[in-house]
Amino acid sequence: MRINIARRATKALLPMMLALTVAIVGFGIGASAQDADARVRITHASPDAPAVDIWVNGAPAVTNLAFGQSTDLIPLPAGDYDVAVTPAGSTDPEADAVISATLTLESGAAYQVVATGLLANITASVYPIDLSPVADGATRIEVIHASPDAPAVSILANGSPIIEDLQFPEASGFLEVPAGTYDLQVVVTESGAVALDLPGTVLDAGQVYQVIAVGLVSDGSLTVLPLAAPADTASGGVTDSSTTAAGG
DSSP: OEEOOTTOOOGGGHHHHHHHHHHHHHTTOOSSOOTTOEEEEEEEOOTTSOOEEEEETTEEEEEEEOTTBBOOOEEEOSEEEEEEEEETTOSOHHHHOSEEEEEEEOTTOEEEEEEESOGGGOEEEEEEEOOSOOOTTEEEEEEEEOOTTOOOEEEEETTEEEEEEEOTTOBOOOEEEESEEEEEEEEETTTOOEEEEEEEEEEOTTEEEEEEEESOTTTTOOEEEEEEEEOOOTTOOOOOOOOOBTTO
16 A cells, blocks of 8 residues: 555545635635645545535535545635535535534644544544654654544554554544555554554655544444645745545
């Protein structure tokens, strides 16, 4: 499995990104990131929820985002934003919202916003993304447990645990490791049973990965959604980022 997606974008996400860019321009924000901008990525990880639309400050920003899909990292000025998530095609974000939240974005920070849980108790979970420069020849990785019916898990790399007892909907925090090829396994902490086997996972130098466990154990849909973005340069400049869909 190669998690090398620094410039890949699925066709299904292109209309979403265009809609989000238009919405940002409509807010008077502008599409070019500045050093002080925050950056936000949104991921749909609620396995029984329909495709959704995402509204920012009352205006449609992302449309028809399906389970297992994620937007790119989008630059936004620091500040407070009212965010609503509705079933796709809704016209009234106040009446139809399944998630309503105010997000406070800090200058220069990056955030992963994940719709987690089953539809009956869906919520927005926010995870900071550490895009600071990495050492030469290194990479940075974080695992997010977003499978609502999966037990606590541990992550093995080449047979050795690197993350232990990760529970839904926790994030492991970022680890900086040498770039290279790893045989990764997601195992049930209590029993040691292998939930996911990810041999030959390639982690490229200079990248920042968030690997999200999505889907359900009960119906066999458990999988991982790998997301990557280049780490910022030492000068602090904003870099391009990437997007993908579950199973990619």
